Amino acid sequence: MESDGSVQVRPGRADKHSYYTTSKRLADQAQELALKLGRSASLRPHETVPGDGHYGSLPRWRVTIYNERNSRPALCRTRSAANAQMGVELYDGLIHCVEVPNHTLYVRRNGYPVWSGNTPFEHNSFRFHVRAPIFVTREWQRHRISSFNEFSMRYAKATDDFYVPEAEDVRSQVGKPGAYSFEPVDEELAERTRDELREVYEHAFETYERLVEAGVARELARSVMPVGAYTEFFWTVNARALMNFVSLRAADTAQREIRRYADAVEQFFAAKMPVTHAAFVAANRVAP
Numbered sequence: 001m002e003s004d005g006s007v008q009v010r011p012g013r014a015d016k017h018s019y020y021t022t023s024k025r026l027a028d029q030a031q032e033l034a035l036k037l038g039r040s041a042s043l044r045p046h047e048t049v050p051g052d053g054h055y056g057s058l059p060r061w062r063v064t065i066y067n068e069r070n071s072r073p074a075l076c077r078t079r080s081a082a083n084a085q086m087g088v089e090l091y092d093g094l095i096h097c098v099e100v101p102n103h104t105l106y107v108r109r110n111g112y113p114v115w116s117g118n119t120p121f122e123h124n125s126f127r128f129h130v131r132a133p134i135f136v137t138r139e140w141q142r143h144r145i146s147s148f149n150e151f152s153m154r155y156a157k158a159t160d161d162f163y164v165p166e167a168e169d170v171r172s173q174v175g176k177p178g179a180y181s182f183e184p185v186d187e188e189l190a191e192r193t194r195d196e197l198r199e200v201y202e203h204a205f206e207t208y209e210r211l212v213e214a215g216v217a218r219e220l221a222r223s224v225m226p227v228g229a230y231t232e233f234f235w236t237v238n239a240r241a242l243m244n245f246v247s248l249r250a251a252d253t254a255q256r257e258i259r260r261y262a263d264a265v266e267q268f269f270a271a272k273m274p275v276t277h278a279a280f281v282a283a284n285r286v287a288p
Helices: 024-036 079-085 134-140 187-213 218-224 239-249 256-272 274-282
Strands: 005-008 016-021 041-046 060-065 104-109 112-117 126-133 147-150 171-174 181-184 230-237
Touching (some): 016 024, 024 112, 134 239, 134 256, 230 239, 239 256
Antiparallel strands (some): 005 016, 041 060, 147 230
16 A cells, blocks of 8 residues: 555545555455455546556556445445436346355445345245244244234233144153153043143133223233233244244244244245245255
């Protein structure tokens, strides 16, 4: 920089650094180096005039390294540039994406560079309207790279809709944490379990209604509702996070109830993005 560049000192502002070279390859590397150092830099052809410096008649390039105020690169620096260069284009067909081993691309547009992920799986959106027991929903909401908008019993009245497992879904838990196996129970225990769940649900809902009718706020009365009560929510998620959800919740180790929801989610995913779903399956159902 000291031999082939310049530093412009401006009172009260960070210094502006410029680097000049007749080597396009060297200019590219200087710009990349600036980005690796956590700064942003633009690359532009630099006009020359006869007798200007020691460059002779060769074309030269200028790499400008921005101060802290402009250290975040952007594709369009002005509103007019954004209106002229950016827009929505409807497209029907396969979308191909370049892939590199470390999944990080160094890309440049109009002389401005940026590090970019090379996956198309986060540039889409699925939205599901889900109705599930509260205990399933709480497991679902542990997947935080997505957004949830849940029905609230604080403002709306609860319903008398509760999860009662089928007899074949009543099971015993055998083994140590992290290595459980689940075995079916005898028919008598299965039916007794279902009856006792119904009894608890009926008592809980009767208590809830009695408290609300007596004037207790719904936000407090709802505390008597068990986790077997159904709730509803909207779930917005991109394909990468969706594949992560399916890979974990459709696995044999996942709880049976949420696994059935994950299977349903995967059916929608396979229908809307068949090529991506096939690649997901081929990759042993591991999210990229």
